[in-house]
């Protein structure tokens with residue numbers, strides 16, 4: 001969970017349990033900073049994750065994601 005009070009640069013977070021691994025977020029991210037985990041979540045999907053740098057906070061991933069609550073984008 002992102003602590004929104006301490007965010008200094010734009011960042012995103014995927015809740016791995018709500019992600020179904022469709023990769024739509026990966027396709028729309030202009031910075032190519034989202035990847036798919038090697039691990040499985042409890043529903044046997046490979047969840048997406050933020051690789052940790054260079055998110056601009058554009059929120060394209062958020063709007064592309066069909067799973068409510070799976071992606072959170074936070075801007076300072």
Ligand code: SF4
Nearest residue numbers: 029055056058059061
């Ligand atoms: S907010 Fe924009 S730059 Fe950041 S991960 Fe999502 S699509 Fe990529």
Ligand code: SF4
Nearest residue numbers: 019020022023025065
């Ligand atoms: S668009 Fe949503 S459900 Fe699909 S891989 Fe990305 S976070 Fe997961």
